[in-house]
Structure formats: C-alpha cells, structure tokens
Amino acid sequence: MALIEISALTKRYPRVTALDALTVDVEPGIIGLVGANGAGKSTLIKILLGLIGPTSGGVRVLGLDPAREGDAVRGRVGYMPEHDCLPPDLVAAEFVTHMARMSGLPATAARERASEALRHVGLYEERYRQVGGYSTGMKQRVKLAQALVHDPDLLLLDEPTNGLDPAGRDAMLALIHRIGNEFNISVVVCSHLLGEVERICDTLVAIDAGRLLRADKVSAMTHQRDVLAIEVDEGTDELAAGLGELGLAVRRDGRLLLVPLESDETYDVILSVVARLDLPLHRLDQRRHRVAELFTDQEVPSGVR
Amino acid sequence: MASVDNPAGVIHDIGYQRYTGARLGRGYITRSLYVHSLRSAFGLGRSGKAKVFPFIVVGLAFAVAVVAVVVRSQTGSPFVTYLGYPDTQAVQVMLFLAIVAPELVSRDLRSKVLPLYFSRPLGRGDYALAKFAALVSAALLLMAGPLLLILLGGVFSQKKGWSGAGHEFTDFLGGLAYAGVYALVFGGIAILVASLASRRAVAAAAIVGSFLVTAPVAGVLGAIGGPTMQDLAPVINPVTLMQGIKTYVFRVHEGLPVGDFGPMYVAVAIALVILCVTLLLARYRKVDA
Secondary structure, three states, X not given: OOOEEEEEEEEEOOOOEEEEEEEEEEOOOEEEEEOOOOOOHHHHHHHHOOOOOOOEXXXXXXOEOOOOOHHHHHHHEEEEOXXXXXXXXXXXXXXXXXXXXXXXXOHHHHHHHHHHHHHHOOOOHHHHOXXXXXXXXXXXXXXXXXXXXOOOOEEEEEOOOOOOOHHHHHHHHHHHHHHHXXXXXXXXXXXXXXXXXXXXXXXXXXXXXXXXXXXXXXXXHHOOOOEEEEEEOOOHHHHXXXXXXXXXXXXXEOOEEEEEOOOOHHHHHHHHHHHHHOOOEXXXXXXXXXXXXXXXXXXXXXXXX | OOOOOOOOOOOOOOOOOOOOOOOOOHHHHHXXXXXXXXHHHOOOOOOHHHHHHHHHHXXXXXXXXXXXXXXXXXXXXXXXXXXXXXXXXXXXXXXXXXXXXXXXXXXXXXXXXXXXXXXXXXXXXXXXXXXXXXXXXXXHHHHHHHHHHHHHHXXXXXXXXXXXXXXXXXXXXXXXXXXXXXXXXXXXXXXXXXXXXXXXXXXXXXXXXXXXXXXXXXXHHHHHOOHHHHHHHHXXXXXXXXXXXXXXXXXXXXXXXOOOOHHHHHHXXXXXXXHHHHHHHHXXXXXXX
C-alpha cells in the first residue's frame, strides 16, 4: 500500500495557485519533499493533515482520506511545524505530556511516552526546564518530540533544520534518519535545501510552483551516474588528452578531471594512462553524483540548490 | 541480571518501543484539555509566578466569606447573604477573568501552539468549547468555595435545628445558581475578547474595558432618560445586568429596580452567552493553523 497517494491535487487561493494538478504516490520510508519557498510544500502538508481542503483532486494518507476522516489521519500522524510553536513558560516534559494526551493517550502512558520521546531526541536532563530558556536546537528537538510522542505511523516535518547551525543540522538529520530506519516510522521531510535531505532520504519528491518536478527513489536517481575524480599535481591537460584518446568522456572541473565510472576497468585505464605519462597522481576517488546535479540537467527549480 | 561492577548502574538504551496501548477519542481529549486549562487558570502545573495572582484573588474571595461567617456568628444576622456574595465579588471576578482568560487563549495564539492542537484528533470547536468551559468553571469555583464556607458558617450559627439547616442549604443553592449566571456571562465575554488578542496585556485591558466602558453609558442613559429608561439602561452593563437578573429571578426586593423588564434581562443574558459562544466558535474556525 502506498503511504501517500496524491491524485490531480489542486489548491487555489483567490490570487495564487498553491498546488497545480499534483499527482504522485510515495512508498513508506524517508521522503524528501523539496522545493523553493512558496513551492507549495506547506500547503501540501496541511492538506495531508486535513487542516485545509483541496480545491479539486484528492489525497489518501495511510489509506485514509484526510478530508473525510481527518481525526483518524491526525491520530496516526505527527506534525512538526516550521515556525516556533512552543509556549515559553512551560516545562518541556509537561508540554510534551500534554500534547500526548491531546493525541488520545491516557495520562500515565502520556507521561511515560513523553519522557521516552524526549530521551530519543536527546533531551533528558534538560526536560524539567522551561522551554523559554532553550537554544534553537533544543526547541527543534522538543518540537520533534511532541510530533513523535504518540508513536505515529507517519511524521510530517516542515523544515526541521531551520535556524540550526551546521552541527545542529547534522544532528537533526541523523535523528530523522534514525527515526526512519530504527524506529520504522515513515517520515516526510520538507526542505528547500536539496543537498541536505538527499543524504537521508530514500525517495525524493521535488515540486516547483505547485507542480511535480520529479519523484523517484534516490537510488534510482544516482544509479550508474557515479563519477571518478582525478587530481594530478601537474600535466592535467596531457592526462585529459590521453584519457580522451581512449574514448572516456572527460570533463574538467577546476583542478579536477571527472570521468564517468562505467566499470571497474575504468580505474585500470586511468591508472595505466597516469603511469604511462608518469604524472604525480594526487587523488583518485569515486564521487556520488549529487542529486542536485540531476536537477540542473533539467528544468532548474528556482532557489533549489 | 546485570553485573554489579558499576555501582552507579548503567542506563541501557532499550531502543524505540512502539505504543500499543489505548488511543482514546475526541471526548477524552476535549476533557483533558478542559482539566488542563482549569488547572492552569489557578496556576497549577505552572511556575510559581503564575500562581501568585490567582491565589491572591482566591484569598480575597475567602476573606470576604470569613468576615461574613464571623460577623454572623457574633451578631446572629447575616452580613453577606448567599445571593449578595456574588455581587461583592463582581469586580474581583472581572479582574480574575481579565488575567486568566488571556492566560488560557491569548497565550496559545501568541506562541502559535494552535497548529499542534489542530493537527491532532481535536476539533477546532472542541478546543474553543473546552477553553470556554474551563474559564466558566474557574470563575464559578472562585465563588463556590467561599459560598460553601458561608453555608457551613450559616448551618452552625443558625438556631432552628434541622429545618433551619435545610433552609440555609436552599438559600445556598440560590447563591450558587446566581454565581453560575455570573460565571457564564462574564466568562463568555472574557473568553471572546481574549481570543481576539494575542498579546496578554492587550487582552486583559480589553476585557476590563468592555466591563468598565458600559457602566457610565448605562449610568448616563439612566440619568437622562425617563423612568422606563432607568429600568432599561442597566441591561447594557454586565454587572448591572446581573443585578437585574437577581431582582427578577430570585425575587429580591431591595435589588436593582427593573420594572416590568425582568424577562428582558434574562433574555439579554442568554442571548449574550449564545452570541459570545457563537462568535468564539466562528473565531476558531477562521484562526490560522
């Protein structure tokens, strides 16, 4: 069963069309929903939660229609909004417990799950402090904990790395990866930073101006698109010419030469050419083709990098 | 089981546990929100700072009751009647609501926590009604406690035995019902005004304003108008509206003169509560999530 089925989904506001005949099915796993600001990501999330109705078309989340069975969907989904949404004068443990009860968990279970959720996001000792005194990274963790507390089947995370420093981003991404793989909870991660989500996602859905740009497994996107990067201390031009003679599609990228990796023999060919020309080889490594580069081959989504 | 090499113990990461227990429905969720809101109205489960004001008000409310009990036990005649007690508390209840209503609703608007509620199996209407019920209950509790104290004092100081105690109790129920009317009308106005302002101070000022501004208007209308207007004008102000209801419903002779307009006072109060709740529900249907 598909996790989310979106068919010809359109959402029009009086002046803008937020979603335009969007059709895509996604399988369980970690799904990256990428698009520039204003591409329609947040609108899509709200429709998935049943908070707003579509103008036309339909969605099914976990096999349910959010427009008609909103409560059932919202009981099984966890949502982490993009913006700040925490009352500053509440203690984190109390707040997450309250939110667990708001998802229908009995009082005792709510308290236990709140401690668990806060521990899983890496807040344990600090959970008896007021949220107002937390750093941005800790607040993001509390927001994630409240989305996770009722053990949802699907997590919708809207820009979870917003406002975090590089270390905080890495920690948050690692956490999301863990939730998807160890906790076995499907996650939809919204982001305008493609490079960030591609590291942790199984599936990527790119939208631009409410239209589907591309949706595919990350593995399919990077399949056979790996390249070898070669760096020599001198004689880069000769090497490029030598490799070109042997029928390899060489590209120059600054001091690097990029050669598509067709088979393991490519390594041997390169090494033999380097040896023949007697060049000082500095580096020879395999680079995974960045998904971002796949998109630059096609239509460039505005603002996606 | 585990070795005792490390006396401080080790925390074992038992990994993520799926939740298989009960998931209760909207009724439970709404009830939980009601209880949570009622507790926070008195600062329970909140920081010490949040408890200061509610407990000052509760203390003052009980102080009046204690004085009433002492005076009655000394002199034998009731100093504050059951029906008179809510009137002595009108200003305090108003101030209490002006602080507590923004605490219950404006705070959620200000910290943008509403999307977290509405992305759960809780309807927008459920949220609004739970908050309204919590505020009304808080205002009623504020008056019911001291009324109970007055009842206890009354039962022990009256000298007519069992029938006297029964008589005290029916009077007490009248006072409680009157306090309930206060709580409903004042609470309805306060929660509606608070739900429109996200800043707590603004909301508090607006609530006090809505009670105070109407008082001189009613006064001026009563002064310049004829006898009919004198009976009619107090309906504008919530406090005098209450007193008019008391005169009519509880047949109090020394109360506010309302002439033949008694039923209208009751109708206005009912309409006011219905209007406030309707507008409150409309407000939460529109509010951003």
